[in-house]
Amino acid sequence: MASVHPPIAATSPIAGSAVHQRRLREVWRSAGWPCQDLVEAELLAAGLLERVHQPSGHETLRVTDAGVAALAGTLQRNRTRRDAHEALVERVAREMARAGRIAWRGLSLRARVGEGEAGAWVMAMPDVFSIRHTTVEDYLEPVAHEIKVARADLLSDLRHPHKRHAYLALSSQCWYVLKEGIATAEEVPAEFGVMFALPGGVLDVARPAPKRAMRLPLATWMALARATPEPGPDGEEAQAWLGGPVEEGDT
Numbered sequence: 001m002a003s004v005h006p007p008i009a010a011t012s013p014i015a016g017s018a019v020h021q022r023r024l025r026e027v028w029r030s031a032g033w034p035c036q037d038l039v040e041a042e043l044l045a046a047g048l049l050e051r052v053h054q055p056s057g058h059e060t061l062r063v064t065d066a067g068v069a070a071l072a073g074t075l076q077r078n079r080t081r082r083d084a085h086e087a088l089v090e091r092v093a094r095e096m097a098r099a100g101r102i103a104w105r106g107l108s109l110r111a112r113v114g115e116g117e118a119g120a121w122v123m124a125m126p127d128v129f130s131i132r133h134t135t136v137e138d139y140l141e142p143v144a145h146e147i148k149v150a151r152a153d154l155l156s157d158l159r160h161p162h163k164r165h166a167y168l169a170l171s172s173q174c175w176y177v178l179k180e181g182i183a184t185a186e187e188v189p190a191e192f193g194v195m196f197a198l199p200g201g202v203l204d205v206a207r208p209a210p211k212r213a214m215r216l217p218l219a220t221w222m223a224l225a226r227a228t229p230e231p232g233p234d235g236e237e238a239q240a241w242l243g244g245p246v247e248e249g250d251t
Helices: 018-029 038-045 065-098 151-158 161-170 218-226 235-242
Strands: 049-053 059-063 101-105 109-113 120-124 128-132 143-148 173-179 193-198 202-207
Touching (some): 018 038, 038 049, 065 128, 065 143, 065 173, 109 161, 109 218, 151 161
Parallel strands (some): 173 193
Antiparallel strands (some): 101 128, 128 143, 193 202
């Protein structure tokens, strides 16, 4: 039979911990064999797990009602955050297309990070990647935009320098686009530009991105060739763009 715990709300501090949530999901999807470590002990003490004594004499674990509520709450928060993230990604991609650029979302690009024996190949997935609409390779100006709507996601990115360096290796400019209020521009490394997404669809430049001369490697060209770019502007937007001044090298 299950052991008895005093009811504890799913708003227990550990209910929102990524480590504890991961363990709850593992127990929920498994037969509930105990690990007998400190994470498990904390979940048991919080009433999110309970011990079940089987007729055979061994003990398993079961997610309690409070644990199920904690899992469901995290799922809902993640869905809300993903929706906000995707909406901002779409907004940035649309702005790149309106500026006459060819933009892609969700690319997986291979980048070389580091020099010599210390170097390594890293997979980078910028939220938005765009190039200028031009037939001159030197004028492409590839730009990467990484979108963050939650502070925890930004801090996770900043803790992984290889990921940031991969963005830089693939672009002549790299930007972080942040939901207003989750961080300051000073918290983002100086190699990156910073924009804040304000209410009403406004993207406010807090710090311009440094520009670097670069040419796209063949592997990136191949990835772009296999991917479908974002739709360009149509109607009046397209006509306004076509009627604008044409710079040298543009088509």
